Amino acid sequence: MDLFNYLELYIKYLKYEKNLSLNSINSYHKDNQQFLNFLKSKNVTEAAQLSLDIFRDFLKSLDNRNYSNRTIIRKYSSLINFFRFLERNDYIDFQLTQAINVPRKRHRFYSFMSVNEVERLFDSFKPENDLEIRDRAILELLYSTGARISEVEGLKTGEVDLQNSEVVVTGKGRKQRLVYLNQAAVSWIKKYLEIRSKLVYPEKGRYIRDKHLFLNKFGKRLSSRSMRTIVKKYVKKAVIDKNITPHSIRHSFATHLLQEGAGIREIQELL
Template identity: 35%
Template sequence: MSLELLITDFLEYLEIEKGCSPLTIRDYRRYLERFHNWLTENSPITKPEDINQELVRRYRLYLAHLRARDGIPLKRVTQSYHIVALRAFLRYLLVQRDIPTLSPDKVELPKQDPRSIAFLNTEQVERLLNSPKISNVIGLRDKAILETLFSTGLRVSELVSLNRDQVDLERKEFGVKGKGNKLRVVFLSDTAAQWIERYLRLRQDHFKPLFIRHSGKVDARNNGEKMRLTARSIQNIVSKYAKRSGLPIEVTPHTLRHSFATDLLINGADIRSVQEMLGHESIRTTQVYTHVTNRHLKEIHKAFHSRNRQE
């Protein structure tokens, strides 16, 4: 079987057996198609058995020198994503298809620059959350969205998929299906639950989606599914209020997710609990926030350690 067909089988395996999201499959398809196209143009190798470390080294060199149309090179993290996809494909060939090929353990990931986390401090969060004008249903909806993002740390894809009957406002908790179809329970703050309740009371529909658009033509088909806000709509809403608040950084829904995690850790939550609330499969993903909290601990040490105090 050709590499091209094997890549197609692998993508179907990710969808059916691993339950990966359409976005993940789309990215893996793009990364592996780039590998296959490079292989076709630069190597006589057409079989998995012939993939070796020298070939991977040459491919990594190609990625390091690759330029986009605007002349900007691929970021290190993007190069890593290509190699992660290739390693996953090699592991699939070995384990699931019993096809001899290069062991993925022999393919090292590129070293990455320390990840920078953008988050809002307490004062900035307050400015953002208080920026919607709540005199109408759109303002109430936007206020509820911002409060929910900061209260739960939801990914934007998880937020837009929420339905009214899914959220228990009395218990202030609900279940979500995150990356890889992984289920977890998330919790609403008292404030977030109150604003969601106020927004829903003002709604004059019985549509299924929790957050809907309130402009344009009303489409009541399929329980109002066409009224559901999109991820892009949520991004625009967050960006609008960040600019209105005069915040010094670009703010996205993921910035609120970072702020949620940082807020918990700074206030004493243990990293394992934060990992569960974020839905991270690996603790290493959550540990990126320790760089932020370490700076906070340093400030505490400087302020309160007896040998730092001036006479």
């Protein structure tokens, strides 16, 4: 069996036994597929042909393509997990992973907004159409809950309880947790839900009905990539001179709770 077939077995293992999220599975598949394509370019298709020099060459190729240190570490970690799977199941009869050194991680410091900057962000944002009402609801939900962008992307309408100001989000490993909405978030999500039904796209006389909370102009799930663009757009409009991303808003949420006296353990449970 060649390495590509082993990769398919590994992906099934991640899906059915590890129960990982679709995003995590796709990430593992993409990283390992890139490595196998690199091997193919070197005429290496069998596990018996692998060596430490090949791993070093792959690392060098990533560095030459100007991948960030963080990305290289992630890709290498994906490879190690894949080959540990092969070793544990005796698909290969040698121990490569013990000899592979993962590059050191450089600490990354995320930008976050001050309380005044958050206020400026929302004060400068006066929605003028349905899509902007949706955008405001997204920003309010991100800051109110500290949720990950992938969690907001996957959120369904049935997981939002506005009466009790609660939202059930599905995080890493498909684990669910309860997060809470502030009054502003509840108000804007209500406004959005009133116009959400308009965000459907007629196709051959039928309307697409998507259960995801946030939809694009075609009535389909709004992607995390689009949400990142939305955040950038309104941060720029508010003249906040920082590299603010959805993850920065998550950090802002945690930092402001800490400044208000919340305990570390309480914040960890919310995140």
